[in-house]
Amino acid sequence: MVITFPNMGNVALAMQTLCQSLKIPYVLPGRNNKATLQIGSYYSPEEICLPFKLVLGNFIQSIEKGADTLLITGSCGPCRFGEYCELLMKILSKLGYNNLDFIVADLSSEIGIKEFMRRMSRISAASPISRSDKIKALYTAFKVVELCDKIDAMAYHLAGYETNKGECKQVLNEYKTKAFECKNPEEMMRLLDFYKKYFENISTNNNKDPLKISIIGEIFTIIEPFSNFYIEEKLMDYGVSTRRTLSPSWWVKNLILKPIKMDSKDINRAAGEYMPYAVGGHGRECVGEAVLAKGYGMDGAIQIYPLGCMPEVIAKSILPAIQRDKDFPIMTLIVDEVAGEAGYITRVEAFLDMLQSKKRHLKVQEPLVSRPVTVRCLGNHN
Amino acid sequence: MNIGVPRGLLYSKYHVFAETFLEEIGAKIVVSPATNKLILDEGVRYCVDDACLPMKVFHGHVSWLKDRCDAMLVPRFIGIKEKEYICPMFCGSIEMVSNNIPQLPCLIDTPICSTQNYKLSQWAKKTGSVLTKDENKIMAALDKALQRHGNSKTGFNDEGYPLKIGLIGHAYNIYDKFINMDLKKKLNGLGIGIITSEYINGADIADEAGKLFKKPFWTFAQEYYGAAVCIIKTKKADGIIYLSSFSCGIDSVVIELIKSETGDFPFMVLKLDEHTGEAGFDTRIEAFADMLKRRCGIGHNLS
Numbered sequence: 001m002v003i004t005f006p007n008m009g010n011v012a013l014a015m016q017t018l019c020q021s022l023k024i025p026y027v028l029p030g031r032n033n034k035a036t037l038q039i040g041s042y043y044s045p046e047e048i049c050l051p052f053k054l055v056l057g058n059f060i061q062s063i064e065k066g067a068d069t070l071l072i073t074g075s076c077g078p079c080r081f082g083e084y085c086e087l088l089m090k091i092l093s094k095l096g097y098n099n100l101d102f103i104v105a106d107l108s109s110e111i112g113i114k115e116f117m118r119r120m121s122r123i124s125a126a127s128p129i130s131r132s133d134k135i136k137a138l139y140t141a142f143k144v145v146e147l148c149d150k151i152d153a154m155a156y157h158l159a160g161y162e163t164n165k166g167e168c169k170q171v172l173n174e175y176k177t178k179a180f181e182c183k184n185p186e187e188m189m190r191l192l193d194f195y196k197k198y199f200e201n202i203s204t205n206n207n208k209d210p211l212k213i214s215i216i217g218e219i220f221t222i223i224e225p226f227s228n229f230y231i232e233e234k235l236m237d238y239g240v241s242t243r244r245t246l247s248p249s250w251w252v253k254n255l256i257l258k259p260i261k262m263d264s265k266d267i268n269r270a271a272g273e274y275m276p277y278a279v280g281g282h283g284r285e286c287v288g289e290a291v292l293a294k295g296y297g298m299d300g301a302i303q304i305y306p307l308g309c310m311p312e313v314i315a316k317s318i319l320p321a322i323q324r325d326k327d328f329p330i331m332t333l334i335v336d337e338v339a340g341e342a343g344y345i346t347r348v349e350a351f352l353d354m355l356q357s358k359k360r361h362l363k364v365q366e367p368l369v370s371r372p373v374t375v376r377c378l379g380n381h382n
Numbered sequence: 383m384n385i386g387v388p389r390g391l392l393y394s395k396y397h398v399f400a401e402t403f404l405e406e407i408g409a410k411i412v413v414s415p416a417t418n419k420l421i422l423d424e425g426v427r428y429c430v431d432d433a434c435l436p437m438k439v440f441h442g443h444v445s446w447l448k449d450r451c452d453a454m455l456v457p458r459f460i461g462i463k464e465k466e467y468i469c470p471m472f473c474g475s476i477e478m479v480s481n482n483i484p485q486l487p488c489l490i491d492t493p494i495c496s497t498q499n500y501k502l503s504q505w506a507k508k509t510g511s512v513l514t515k516d517e518n519k520i521m522a523a524l525d526k527a528l529q530r531h532g533n534s535k536t537g538f539n540d541e542g543y544p545l546k547i548g549l550i551g552h553a554y555n556i557y558d559k560f561i562n563m564d565l566k567k568k569l570n571g572l573g574i575g576i577i578t579s580e581y582i583n584g585a586d587i588a589d590e591a592g593k594l595f596k597k598p599f600w601t602f603a604q605e606y607y608g609a610a611v612c613i614i615k616t617k618k619a620d621g622i623i624y625l626s627s628f629s630c631g632i633d634s635v636v637i638e639l640i641k642s643e644t645g646d647f648p649f650m651v652l653k654l655d656e657h658t659g660e661a662g663f664d665t666r667i668e669a670f671a672d673m674l675k676r677r678c679g680i681g682h683n684l685s
């Protein structure tokens with residue numbers, strides 16, 4: 001058994017650590033790139049959402065490298081994500097990859113704890129280590145993803161305050177590259193500890209008052225940098241401080257808390273007034289985050305989602321109301337595989353300019369009315 | 383009190399129920415007219431542009447009604463079966479119209495979850511309370527509405543045409559003659575009768591859907607997939623047309639699932655949006671009809 005998994009931001013690092021400690025052979029999905037997307041969209045159904053295309057691309061690339069067991073998380077509605085596994089099975093078998101084993105990690109609350117354990121036991125059985133070590137391995141993997149998310153968050157936030165221009169971004173990239181090269185969990189933990197301390201002590205200028213922006217929207221698209229044109233890193237270049245609540249570790253915690261209905265309580269409460277019922281995906285979180293962002297001290301928010309994403313289309317209908325009620329500018333970025341970078345950068349810049357002048361006006365107590373901004377990036381890949 | 387009922391989304395499936403219920407509790411009903419250019423344009427104007435066509439059409443109907451009634455019934459369909467959904471867009475349709483269209487009258491948007499009887503009565507009581515305090519009257523109205531709904535039948539099963547195709551897709555695409563440019567008439571004109579999923583045995587449909595690794599959690603997706611596979615296996619028809627709309631997330635999955643079962647069975651997908659031109663649409667239908675005729679050896683003396 002050679003296991004592989006889709007590349008979703010820091011999830012890949014956690015999975016890498018997990019497989020290393022379980023001593024299971026694995027194929028690490030490479031960083032997503034144009035080739036991944038091209039392969040993925042070529043074999044994908046028309047009009048399926050972007051995450052599917054990337055997941056399919058990852059799997060095909062990893063199978064070519066020898067993977068035969070595909071791990072994918074599922075859900076049971078109401079959005080398409082829950083149907084990904086069925087489609088993947090059909091498409092990959094049509095492509096002639098017949099000896100594949102799928103491990104679909106659906107929510108235990110939907111398929112029953114027994115079925116869940118049965119599915120997971122297939123991974124567990126392939127691991128030679130003891131039961132208690134397996135549990136420790138799981139814990140370490142979660143620690144890894146939590147630490148990574150924390151370091152990322154620090155880097156994105158501090159980029160607005162750094163004294164040495166570009167340091168945060170450079171160090172962020174450096175640690176990501178090194179992390180993928182780690183050979184065992186201990187090495188990974190040491191590395192992450194080092195970089196966490198690094199960011200804690202990075203030299204900053206706290207007199208700066210940078211623009212602060214919340215990144216909200218569809219979870220896959222915002223946590224997998226390739227699918228959003230590395231927007232957070234671009235914003236670092238502009239000296240903008242960004243904040244994003246949705247992350248892999250948030251997702252895991254949320255899943256664990258869901259059965260006891262303790263999941264993202266504050267976000268749901270905030271969304272309640274605008275969206276009283278969940279709409280699948282993370283549409284409600286998007287709305288809730290938009291409502292809360294101003295209270296976090298943000299100057300604006302950017303909603304990002306893949307073309308055709310249903311929950312986010314609903315959220316998009318609601319955002320202008322929040323923008324109006326809270327006098328809080330929100331911009332929407334829709335990405336799809338024919339989207340080009342050039343078109344969207346100018347729009348993001350225009351948005352930043354608008355926020356900047358709004359901020360200046362606020363300082364002299366002169367309110368400036370903001371209008372909804374929506375951009376759609378179309379054009380060619382460069 | 384005038385209660386508006388938009389003729390969009392699931393109207394064709396549930397209008398008997400809704401109208402009977404409202405009439406019985408003493409409401410005056412205003413139904414928006416069949417979709418027309420004006421309604422479509424209004425819908426496109428108000429709705430966010432990356433939504434699916436049926437959602438835009440629904441916006442158009444709501445907008446038509448907004449000045450013509452005191453309250454509007456826009457049921458929030460969460461699910462019609464246990465642990466199943468219709469589509470994320472349905473869960474949020476109310477938020478969409480209420481945020482996208484200004485100056486709406488009061489919306490009666492109690493969630494309707496017909497998975498269990500008591501949930502349905504809850505819905506009835508809440509909805510009915512807008513008009514009457516009399517609970518007995520409401521329950522009687524609900525009974526009557528359910529009964530009439532049970533007796534109503536939608537769907538087509540044409541007889542007497544040389545060829546027959548299964549027409550699969552969302553009710554709001556199949557029954558909206560404006561949106562689909564009266565596809566039924568076009569097909570009938572070409573000598574093709576149609577059968578829709580309502581005329582395929584429900585147990586067989588469930589059987590086929592159950593064979594998937596994971597039964598789709600969208601009620602209608604099960605129905606369309608199951609019906610299409612039944613038609614393919616039993617040869618109940620000579621081909622299948624899947625009538626879909628652009629940006630429909632559900633269809634993007636269902637079509638792919640059906641495609642993996644078609645083999646060489648004639649299968650065509652027709653996609654609608656507000657820009658669909660009739661000429662191109664006709665060409666595709668005619669080409670498909672020709673292909674069916676050749677396959678079945680009709681009107682062709684060569685084979």
Ligand code: SF4
Nearest residue numbers: 049079081281309310
């Ligand atoms: S939430 Fe959006 S991206 Fe995710 S499965 Fe649903 S439609 Fe696709």
Ligand code: SF4
Nearest residue numbers: 434469471630631632
């Ligand atoms: S099922 Fe498709 S067409 Fe119907 S509301 Fe949902 S996305 Fe739109």
